[in-house]
Amino acid sequence: MRVVSIHHYQIVVQPAHDGVLLVCLGGQFDMGVGTALADALRAAAQETGVEQVFVDMQRVAFFDSHGIAGLVAGYEAAHSAGRRFSVTNARGMVKQILDVTGLAEVLCQDAH
Secondary structure, three states: OOEEEEEEEEEEEEEEEEOEEEEEEEEEEEEOOOHHHHHHHHHHHHOOOOEEEEEEEEEEEOHHHHHHHHHHHHHHHHHHHOOEEEEEEEOOOHHHHHHOHHHHHHHHHOOO
């Protein structure tokens, strides 16, 4: 398991099992975090043996346009590698942002 933990955010990448890799996010994802999120999600999408990347956003307290850019970068990397990419457990303000931008329809497995 890889953990990136800075004072206001955390990215935990759990090893792939049966081709599924879980990336758990927690905290605040703002301008200072967008690049780290994009890098982590791109790397997850490129891991050997991965067929699907799940991004669990249950513990995300704040998410802005830089976080969205990170998610999109991860989605694009997974798509380019022929892998599935899904966001799960988006709630509250995070879910509203994904809904307003139209990304919930593309990224959220629990959008419906």
